[in-house]
Amino acid sequence: MHAFEYASPKTKEEAVGLLAGEWGQAAVLAGGTDLLSMMKDYLVAPRRVVDLKGVKELGGIRYDTKSGLRLGALVTLEELLDHAEVRKNYPALAQAAGGVTGPQVRARGTVGGDLCQRPRCWYFRAGFGLLAKDENGQPLVPQGENRYHAVLGNTGPAYFVNPSSLAPALIALGAKLRLVGPKGPREVEAAKFFVTPRADGDREYVLQPNELVAEVLLPPAVGVRSATYEVRQREALDWPLAAAAVALKMDGRRIQSARVVLGHVAPVPWPALAAEQELAGKTVGEAVAAAAGEKAVSGARSLGQNAYKIQLARVAVKRAVLQAAGGA
Numbered sequence: 001m002h003a004f005e006y007a008s009p010k011t012k013e014e015a016v017g018l019l020a021g022e023w024g025q026a027a028v029l030a031g032g033t034d035l036l037s038m039m040k041d042y043l044v045a046p047r048r049v050v051d052l053k054g055v056k057e058l059g060g061i062r063y064d065t066k067s068g069l070r071l072g073a074l075v076t077l078e079e080l081l082d083h084a085e086v087r088k089n090y091p092a093l094a095q096a097a098g099g100v101t102g103p104q105v106r107a108r109g110t111v112g113g114d115l116c117q118r119p120r121c122w123y124f125r126a127g128f129g130l131l132a133k134d135e136n137g138q139p140l141v142p143q144g145e146n147r148y149h150a151v152l153g154n155t156g157p158a159y160f161v162n163p164s165s166l167a168p169a170l171i172a173l174g175a176k177l178r179l180v181g182p183k184g185p186r187e188v189e190a191a192k193f194f195v196t197p198r199a200d201g202d203r204e205y206v207l208q209p210n211e212l213v214a215e216v217l218l219p220p221a222v223g224v225r226s227a228t229y230e231v232r233q234r235e236a237l238d239w240p241l242a243a244a245a246v247a248l249k250m251d252g253r254r255i256q257s258a259r260v261v262l263g264h265v266a267p268v269p270w271p272a273l274a275a276e277q278e279l280a281g282k283t284v285g286e287a288v289a290a291a292a293g294e295k296a297v298s299g300a301r302s303l304g305q306n307a308y309k310i311q312l313a314r315v316a317v318k319r320a321v322l323q324a325a326g327g328a
Contacts, residue, residue, distance in 0.1 A: 001039040001040050001042070001045070002039075002042070002045040004039075004045075004046055004047060004048060004049050005047060005048040005049070006048075006049050006051065007048055007049070007050045007051065008051045008053075008054050009050065009051075009052070009054060009055060010054050010055060010056075011055060011057070012055055012057060012058060012180050012212060012214055013180075014055075015028075015050055015052060015055055015212060016180055016181055016182055016210060016211070016212060017182075018048065018050045019050060019209060019210040019211075019212075020047075020048070020209055020210060021209060021210055022209055023201070023203065023209045024044065024045075024046065024209075025046065025047055025048070025209070026046055026047065026048040026049070026050055026209070027039075027044060027046035027048070027049050027050070028050050028052060028116075028212065029049050029050060029051040029052065029053075030052050030053075030073070030074060030110040030112055030113040031076065031105075031108035031109045031110045031113050032108065033105050033108050033109045033113065033117075034113060034117040034118060035049075038118065041125070043124075043125065043127065052073075052074060052212075053074070055074070057072070057214075058072045058073045058074040058112075058212075058214060058215070059072040059074040059075060060072045060075065061075055061079060061080075061083050061085075061086065063083075063085040063086070063089070064220075065220060065222070066220065067220070068217065068218050068219045068220045068221070069085070069086065069089070069090060069217070069218040069221075070215055070216070070217055070218075071111050071215060071216040071217075071218075072111070072214075072215050073110060073111055073112030073212070073213045073214055073215055073216070074110050074111075074112065075110060075111045076106065076107060076108065076109060076110055076111075077097040077100050077105070077106040077107075077109050077110075077111075077114070077165075078103075078106040078107050080093065080094060080097040080111070081094060081097050081098055081106065089220075089221040090169075090173060090218065090221055090226065091226055091227060091228075092169040092172060092173060092226035092227050092228040092245050092246070092247060092324070093166065093169045093170065093173065093218075093226075093228075095169070095227060095228040095229075096165050096166050096168070096169040096228040096230075096243075096245065097165065097166065099165055099228070099230045099232075099240065099243075100165055100237070101235060101236060101237050101238075102236075102237035105237065111166060111216055112212075112213040112216075114164050114165055114166045114167075115164055115166065115167060115170075115177070115193070115205070115213060115216075116205065116207065116213060117163055117164065118163075118204070119160035119161070119162070119163055119204065119267075120160075120161075120163045120239060121141075121148075121149070121159070121160035121161075122145070122148075123140055123141065123144070123160075124160060128140060129200040130158070130160075130197055130200045130202070130204075131157045131158060131197065131199070131200050132144075132159065132160075133200075139156060139157065139159070141159035141303065142156075142159070142303055142304070143304075145305070146159065146303040146304060146305050146306055147305040147306050147308075148161070148241070148306065149161060149303055149306055150265060150266045150267055150303075150306075151265050151266070151297070151300040151301060151302060151303070151306055151307075151309045151310050151313070152262065152265050152266040152270050152297075152299060152300050152301075153196060153266040153267050153268065153270065154266070154267075154301060154303060155301075157197075157198060157199075158196050158197055158267040159267070159303065160267055161264045161265060161266060161267065162194060162204065162263065162264070162266065162267060162268050162269055163239055163264070164194075164263070164269065165239075165240075165243075165263075167190065167193075167194065167261075167263065167269040168228065168243055168244065168245035168261040168262065168263035168269045169226070169228050169245040169261075170190045170216065170218070171190045171191045171245070171259070171261045171269050171271065172226065172245040172246060172247040172259040172260065172261045173218050173219075173221065173224070173226060173245075173247050173259075174190075174218065174219050174247075174259070175189075175190040175216055175217060175218045175219075176188065176189055176190060176216070176217045176218075177189075177190055177193055177213055177215075177216055177217075178213075178214045178215045178216075178217060179207060179211045179212065179213055179214065180211060180212050180214045181208060181210055181211035181212070182210055185214065187217075188206060190216075191269075191271065192206065193205050193206055193207070194206075194268040194269055195268065196267045196268055197267075204267065204268070223249055223250070224247050224248065224249055225247070225248045225250055225324045225325060225326065226245070226246060226247040226248070226324050227245070227246055227320045227321075227323035227324035228243060228244070228245045228246075228320060229243065229244050229246075229316045229317075229319045229320035229323060230242070230243040230263075230264075230316065231243070231312040231315065231316050239264060240263065240264045241264060241308075241309055241312050242262070242263070242264055242265050242309050242312035242313040242315075242316050243262065243263035243264050243316055244260065244261070244262055244263070244272075244296070244313065244316035244317040244319075244320040245259075245260075245261045245263065245320065246258065246259065246260050246261075246317070246320040246321050246323075246324045247259040247324070248279070248284075248321070248324050248325060250284075250325065253283050253284050253325070254281070254282070254283050254284075255279045255280060255281065255282050255283075255284060255325070256280070256281075257276075257280055258275070258276045258279040258280060258292075258321075259271075259276060260272040260275040260276050260279070260292065260296060260317060260320075260321075262296060262313055262316070262317070265300070265309055265313050272292075272295065272296035272317065274295040274296065274298055274299075275292040275293070275295040275296035275317055277295070278291050278292045278295040279292050279321065284321065284322070284325035286318075286322070288321075289317075289318040289319075289321040289322050289325075290318050292317055292318065292321055293313075293314040293315065293316075293317040293318040293321075294314060296313060296314065296317040297310050297313050297314050297317075300313070
């Protein structure tokens with residue numbers, strides 16, 4: 001990798017001051033599970049790496065029955081799995097973290113890093129840019145190898161899938177992200193944090209190059225049943241082919257309201273609004289859950305080699321609904 005300046009701040013304000021006003025000049029190092037591999041592959045070459053491990057205020061998990069759950073951006077996936085209140089009150093989040101089966105990645109990977117990791121699209125990782133175009137500016141994905149690419153939100157210019165394991169669950173659970181920049185903190189709904197880029201120089205989120213994800217805030221989960229269901233090719237360390245996170249407000253077996261978010265099938269975590277409408281007011285059962293799965297993928301479109309992902313997403317929604325309602 002290219003030589004770089006290393007910085008180790010002790011406060012989040014100091015860390016923000018070490019960042020740059022444009023992408024590529026400085027990079028944030030949390031667990032390093034994505035950044036270091038990108039630097040070794042010369043996909044990024046920051047002049048400065050800002051290591052956050054000394055910023056203690058970015059760590060820690062705090063739970064309160066009235067205020068909800070607070071996760072520091074440096075909380076590891078292993079810490080999420082080990083926290084009893086997270087497992088009890090936010091099972092969708094714990095299940096999403098547990099889907100990362102590599103113990104080394106769980107021990108190093110962080111909440112903030114999971115949300116900010118770059119796409120795993122092989123065109124992007126091979127140096128063809130975020131939007132994967134050839135030398136004539138034509139997109140490579142629609143006519144190329146696209147078996148792992150998006151089936152929703154894939155009319156262009158982006159065809160990759162969002163790689164975050166935690167994002168669908170956080171969105172379904174109504175989380176907010178607290179960002180810190182030179183102008184101080186600001187809060188963004190998790191559902192609005194991710195965006196589809198329009199140019200290769202864009203990012204997949206609203207975070208600015210001189211901002212940090214400081215913490216994740218989740219509302220109390222009283223009366224909410226949640227689950228994450230992932231479909232993957234193998235149980236060894238790998239990204240899911242499709243995933244669904246569901247949060248249900250229940251009255252006995254009747255669903256009062258629902259949040260359904262798909263993962264790994266679109267350039268952003270995909271809220272399945274039609275599925276949510278299908279579930280509202282219904283009594284949970286196989287037929288209702290299956291109907292929600294059908295609605296969730298009603299706008300899906302195959303790129304040629306990835307039609308199977310539509311069926312996987314349909315099944316993931318059905319099983320997440322049944323699991324959340326206690327019917328699995």
